[in-house]
Amino acid sequence: MKHLVNQVFTPGGMPRFTYVDRSGRDLEQSLGESKKHLCKMVTLTGSTKSGKTVLTNRIFPRLEADNVWVDGGSVGSENDFWSQILNELNEATESEVTTTQESAQNVEGKFGGKAGIPLLMEGKGEVGTSIGRKQSDSKKTKRSLSPRAAAISALRTHEIPLIIDDFHYLDRQFQGDLVRALKPLIFEGIPVIAIAIPHRRYDAIKVEREMTGRLLSIEVPPWSIDELTEIADRGFPLLQINVSGHIKQRLAQESYGSPHLMQEFCRALCRINRIEESMPHEVKISSLNEDIFHEVADGTGKIIYDRLAKGPRQRQLFPDGTVWPSESIKFGRQDVAGAKNLPLTAVQPENRQLLIKFTIF
Ligand SMILES: Nc1ncnc2c1ncn2[C@@H]1O[C@H](COP(=O)(O)OP(=O)(O)OP(=O)(O)O)[C@@H](O)[C@H]1O
Numbered sequence: 001m002k003h004l005v006n007q008v009f010t011p012g013g014m015p016r017f018t019y020v021d022r023s024g025r026d027l028e029q030s031l032g033e034s035k036k037h038l039c040k041m042v043t044l045t046g047s048t049k050s051g052k053t054v055l056t057n058r059i060f061p062r063l064e065a066d067n068v069w070v071d072g073g074s075v076g077s078e079n080d081f082w083s084q085i086l087n088e089l090n091e092a093t094e095s096e097v098t099t100t101q102e103s104a105q106n107v108e109g110k111f112g113g114k115a116g117i118p119l120l121m122e123g124k125g126e127v128g129t130s131i132g133r134k135q136s137d138s139k140k141t142k143r144s145l146s147p148r149a150a151a152i153s154a155l156r157t158h159e160i161p162l163i164i165d166d167f168h169y170l171d172r173q174f175q176g177d178l179v180r181a182l183k184p185l186i187f188e189g190i191p192v193i194a195i196a197i198p199h200r201r202y203d204a205i206k207v208e209r210e211m212t213g214r215l216l217s218i219e220v221p222p223w224s225i226d227e228l229t230e231i232a233d234r235g236f237p238l239l240q241i242n243v244s245g246h247i248k249q250r251l252a253q254e255s256y257g258s259p260h261l262m263q264e265f266c267r268a269l270c271r272i273n274r275i276e277e278s279m280p281h282e283v284k285i286s287s288l289n290e291d292i293f294h295e296v297a298d299g300t301g302k303i304i305y306d307r308l309a310k311g312p313r314q315r316q317l318f319p320d321g322t323v324w325p326s327e328s329i330k331f332g333r334q335d336v337a338g339a340k341n342l343p344l345t346a347v348q349p350e351n352r353q354l355l356i357k358f359t360i361f
């Protein structure tokens with residue numbers, strides 16, 4: 001079967017052919033637990049580009065109708081957040097309710113929901129109508145709720161998991177309010193997953209305080225060299241490319257624990273060798289031009305800088321005067337120097353430049 005390189009290596013997308021489950025870390029299992037009436041809020045944290053969204057998408061596929069995803073980055077105001085949920089569930093803040101003299105009877109919501117269940121809301125105006133009854137027997141009332149109350153009611157009715165990606169982009173004050181508002185749903189066993197990068201914008205303390213005893217924290221750790229290499233091991237054979245072990249190793253080393261960068265490097269290796277799709281016969285790649293790292297750094301670095309520009313940065317001064325984003329130091333220590341807790345100066349100067357460019361945190 002023929003594959004396009006861009007389908008196989010997917011920096012920024014969902015990897016269909018090169019997904020690595022990082023077996024032994026139990027990340028999928030831990031996240032999957034939340035489907036089983038856990039009654040706990042799940043926080044999934046990890047450095048940027050460590051695979052948080054991909055992992056969650058694997059367990060709670062975004063394209064499936066029975067999961068609701070909200071992106072923190074696309075939420076401008078509190079109402080915006082709740083309205084996005086209502087839109088996803090095809091629900092509204094208003095519905096019409098018909099009452100009769102004998103009994104109250106809910107006839108229809110203004111919009112049918114995913115499960116076709118209308119919302120029941122508080123009374124407002126009144127309009128005459130009849131459904132198999134005399135006009136004088138029944139009256140139609142409009143009921144409306146705030147976006148927040150309507151969204152919570154809809155989530156409860158549909159019993160649908162709520163996934164909040166890039167939770168740290170939400171206003172800090174709103175993060176706490178949100179968790180408080182979702183508490184009753186969590187209590188009822190509806191899965192709520194917040195995905196965040198643990199930096200200053202993410203108010204972990206507030207979340208913990210709100211959810212004491214009802215929090216499952218899952219941490220997505222930086223990727224090991226072997227895990228990163230597995231991406232190459234899965235992808236290159238599909239393209240009929242035989243890449244030498246030492247090259248795959250080198251690509252993994254320069255990925256600083258990020259599958260995103262590994263996917264970028266694998267794709268770039270194909271590009272440099274002018275390969276766009278599966279080759280008709282096996283091709284061997286046994287030499288590597290180190291320029292590939294700088295080429296990718298220029299492209300990826302720019303994107304990450306754009307994201308960083310939206311939020312405050314945590315930076316630290318390197319002993320030689322270089323400015324370092326703090327989390328990069330973690331990557332640098334573990335993966336560039338190849339061991340934990342080495343002094344920062346153990347990172348080779350040529351790698352420092354790359355780390356600064358990628359500014360991973
Ligand atoms: N399990 C995986 N197997 C293979 N590749 C992966 C895996 N997880 C992530 N990737 C690669 O890394 C890229 C980034 O992953 P993802 O978007 O999940 O990171 P993230 O931690 O959510 O990043 P951000 O902090 O920017 O939201 C993906 O587009 C994919 O190419």
Ligand SMILES: [Mg+2]
Pocket residue numbers: 052053054165166
């Ligand atoms: Mg993400």
